[in-house]
Amino acid sequence: MKIAIIGAGNLGLAIAKGIINSKITETLYITKRNIKTLQELDTLDNVFLTSDNREAVKNSDIVIFAIQPAHMQEIILDCKDLFKEEQTLISVVAGFNIHKIEDIIGDNLSIIQAMPNTAISVNQSMTCICSNKKGKEKINLAQNIFNQLGYSIEVPEEQMQAATVICSSGIAFWMRLIHAQTQGAIELGLEPKEAVDMITHTCIGAARLLISGNNHPEQEIDKVTTPGGCTIAGLNEMEHQGLSSSIIKGLLASYNKISKIAKN
Ligand SMILES: NC(=O)C1=CN([C@@H]2O[C@H](COP(=O)(O)OP(=O)(O)OC[C@H]3O[C@@H](n4cnc5c(N)ncnc54)[C@H](O)[C@@H]3O)[C@@H](O)[C@H]2O)C=CC1
Numbered sequence: 001m002k003i004a005i006i007g008a009g010n011l012g013l014a015i016a017k018g019i020i021n022s023k024i025t026e027t028l029y030i031t032k033r034n035i036k037t038l039q040e041l042d043t044l045d046n047v048f049l050t051s052d053n054r055e056a057v058k059n060s061d062i063v064i065f066a067i068q069p070a071h072m073q074e075i076i077l078d079c080k081d082l083f084k085e086e087q088t089l090i091s092v093v094a095g096f097n098i099h100k101i102e103d104i105i106g107d108n109l110s111i112i113q114a115m116p117n118t119a120i121s122v123n124q125s126m127t128c129i130c131s132n133k134k135g136k137e138k139i140n141l142a143q144n145i146f147n148q149l150g151y152s153i154e155v156p157e158e159q160m161q162a163a164t165v166i167c168s169s170g171i172a173f174w175m176r177l178i179h180a181q182t183q184g185a186i187e188l189g190l191e192p193k194e195a196v197d198m199i200t201h202t203c204i205g206a207a208r209l210l211i212s213g214n215n216h217p218e219q220e221i222d223k224v225t226t227p228g229g230c231t232i233a234g235l236n237e238m239e240h241q242g243l244s245s246s247i248i249k250g251l252l253a254s255y256n257k258i259s260k261i262a263k264n
């Protein structure tokens with residue numbers, strides 16, 4: 001299997017790193033306008049760096065578009081004559097829905113819209129995917145790839161904006177929560193490095209409890225909150241300060257923004 005990543009920026013490079021770690025491809029083309037910044041990948045076998053998108057598209061079975069939405073039309077049009085029916089086109093461009101791609105190249109190609117996150121560089125991305133009609137037959141192939149780069153689920157196309165907020169922007173939201181806890185932990189006298197270790201591993205533990213069991217988060221909270229103890233004192237103060245409310249409002253603001261981008 002030969003894969004091309006068109007646009008090696010923050011996400012494209014993260015995808016490239018995940019693919020290289022997992023050895024799922026025999027050949028990986030990575031494109032960028034200025035490939036000098038990709039030197040770290042230059043010495044790897046079977047990884048080809050180029051600023052020629054057409055060369056990458058021509059030589060690949062799967063083409064992943066990881067460019068800014070403003071560049072999509074121009075780049076797709078530039079490669080339009082090279083796309084083949086047996087190829088799978090995967091777009092990770094947020095807010096650029098499948099019908100916009102079909103408006104440029106028609107509906108005879110398999111198009112997958114995927115929403116991963118930057119944890120794909122360490123093979124831990126939560127990736128949501130959907131496809132056009134023709135792409136239905138390639139959903140299993142796409143899930144097989146994204147499952148090796150983390151975990152994936154297929155969602156209806158109308159849920160892709162919500163998936164973008166929860167899974168892709170989600171990395172930034174969790175980072176901010178971890179940072180806030182770090183600031184608190186330092187004030188409690190912990191060293192920053194030690195604090196981050198403690199917080200991130202506790203975070204993984206909390207996630208694992210929910211992934212492994214079927215409990216509601218509040219059931220797990222009940223197990224931790226000793227009556228009259230320190231956990232409930234902390235939780236109540238956080239809620240008095242609007243923790244849940246501010247997170248819900250933030251997710252809605254993010255959703256409204258990506259929905260507006262998708263409509264343009
Ligand atoms: N950064 C993230 O966590 C996520 C990003 N996305 C989507 O992924 C896309 C890329 O996002 P980022 O990586 O953050 O942006 P970015 O700006 O870091 O990356 C875009 C890359 O495309 C390259 N590029 C521009 N024109 C090109 C051309 N003609 N040929 C080849 N490469 C070209 C740029 O040099 C840049 O490296 C966006 O559409 C975004 O919505 C989706 C989910 C998460």
Ligand SMILES: O=C(O)[C@@H]1CCC=N1
Nearest residue numbers: 094164165168169258
């Ligand atoms: O902030 C953004 O618009 C993009 C999409 C999700 C993550 N980054």
